[in-house]
Amino acid sequence: MECGEEDLNEMGRDACRLPPRIYDFGGVEDDAWGMVQKKGNQFVVNDQPFYVNGFNTYWLMVFAVDQSTRxxxxxxxxxxxxxxxxxxxxxxxxxxxxxxxxxxxxxxxEDVFKALDFVVSEAKKYKIRLILSLTNNWDEYGGKAQYVKWGKVAGLNLTSDDDFFSHPTIKNYYKANVKALLNRVNTINNLTYKDDPTIFAWELMNEPRCASDPSGDKLQAWIEEMAVYVKSIDPKHLVEIGLEGFYGPSTPNRVQFNPDTFAQQVGTDFIRNHQVLGVDFASVHIYADTWISEAISDDHISFVKAWMQSHIEDAENFLGMPVMFGEFGVSTNDPGYNTSFRNTLVSTVYKAILNSSKKGGSGGGSLLWQLFPEGTDYMDDGYAIVLSKSPSTSDIISLQSKRLMSFNSFCSWKCHWGCKKRHPFETFVYHDDL
Known part of the structure; x- marks a missing residue:
């Protein structure tokens, strides 16, 4: 039903108003656990808006293998x-x-595959959806370098790790792995991965770069081939690339937003790459402390604001899709680091998402790098946030979740964007206290 201003002002408990458990993070009922889709430049579930406050924890599958760490x-x-x-x-x-x-x-x-089965089924228990990345640009956990090593063992004439993107045999290795994953039947819940709504999206690769071809043509061709291939097996799930978001040769007017001139030489091209058939939403990462300077400075915050705004605008004006800020954070190892700065950085990212959401824009959400439980310090790369040890940061995260859940709980798109009069809920969502 449509919501009138009077309905919203009363803030009751019928279909037009916030549900009674809006501040209870207990999640949604099973009958609402539909597949995430996109509608224009927003994510939706069951035709309702789905703005994302999320996180990264990359090592879940490996930890799930061993009962002592599961x-x-x-x-x-x-x-x-x-x-x-x-x-x-x-x-x-x-x-x-x-x-x-x-x-x-x-x-x-098979034991590791069963561990991944556990991760997927366990996420569902806590009403958390998963973006699953399919391989790595970097050497950690194998990635493209490992694929090239396999190719060399098989007698292929390969001269660079970037041959991953162009050699037919290596591309077939990748495709075979994609096919095995998407057709995997979970041994715990008996759902095929490609049919499981717990999976939010497939990511082609973590932070792909192809520096051997600054024109971007080699990586572009790979994205075009692999996005369509994933969709040919699994047309239900969303697909994203996993890019850091650097602007390339196709948009010389946008390279000013890159952190440095090197960023446009790594073979990626934000707008061109995301105009590919089969790619459903844009991905961007934010690391001012590694891209600009390790030492903490106000320049980091200025960069984050401009970086996010330019990508949200491009997602709206050129791509017509949501953009997910898939990694962002600041390292405790940076010179001058303190919790106050981390809170400022997180709040800056969150505010950009809220400002976009307020206007029905393309800012679809953000994912902290990274969330850890206690007792996993040996895995910490400097960016880990342990909520129990970070109460002020935890409060900021929780507030953002409440605000986005409130957006997601409106009864219809017309209601979501059509109610003009300011009301108590709007004050809660937009009050400038981040």
Whole structure:
């Protein structure tokens, strides 16, 4: 039904108003656990808006293999759920490394696959959806370097890790792995991955770069081929690339927003890459402390604001799709780091998402890098946030979740954007206290 101003002002409990458990992060009922889709430049579930406050914890599958560490997976989801986080991005790959999922091309360790089954089924228990990344640009957990090593062992003439993007045999290795993952039947819930609404999206690769071809043509061709391939197996789920968001040769007027001139030489091209058939939403990462300077400075915040605004505008004006800020954070190892700065950075990112949401824009959400439970310090790259040890940051995360849940709880799109009169709920959502 449509909502009138009088209905909203009363803030009662019928279909036009906020549900009684809006501040209870208990999640949604099973009958509402539909597949995430996109409608124009917003994410939707069951035709309702779905703005994302989420996080990264990349090592979940590896921890789930061993019974002694499996409980940490549940802890992460429980802690995330307690502050209203609804999406987790994690690795669905481990290529040829310790506890490898894919030991060699198309050869899998069933125990590791069962561990991934556990991660997917456990996420559902806590009403958290997963963005599953399919391989890595970097050497950690195998990635493109491991695929090239496999190719060399098979006698292929390969001269660069970037041959991953162009050699037919290596591309077939990747496709075979995609096919195995998407057609995997979960041994715990008996759902095929490609049919499971717990999976928010497939990510082609974590932070793909192809520096050997600054024109961007090689990576562009790979994205075009692989996005369509994923969709040919699984047309139900959303697909994203996993890009950092650097502007390239196709948009010389936008390279001013890059952190440095090197960023436009790594073979990626934000707008061109995302205009590919089969890509449903844009991905951007934010690391001012590694891209601009390690030492903490106000310049970091200025960069974040401009970086986010330019990508939200491009997603609206050129791409017509949502944009997810898939990684952002600041390292405790940075010179001058303090909790206050981290809170300012997180609040800056959150405010940009809220401002976009307020206007019905393309800012679809953001994912902290990264959320850890206690007792996993040995995995910390400096960016880990342990909620129990970070009460002020935890409060900021929780407030953002409440605000976005309020957006997501409106009864219809017309109601969501059509009610003009200011009311108590709007004050709660937009009050400038971030």
């Amino acid at each position: 409980g940490k997976v549940s802890e992460v989801f429980q802690h995330a759920s307690s502050v209203g986080l609804t999406v987790c991005r994690t690795w669905a790959f481990n290529d040829g490394q310790w506890r490898a999922l894919q030991k060699s091309p198309s050869v899998y360790d």
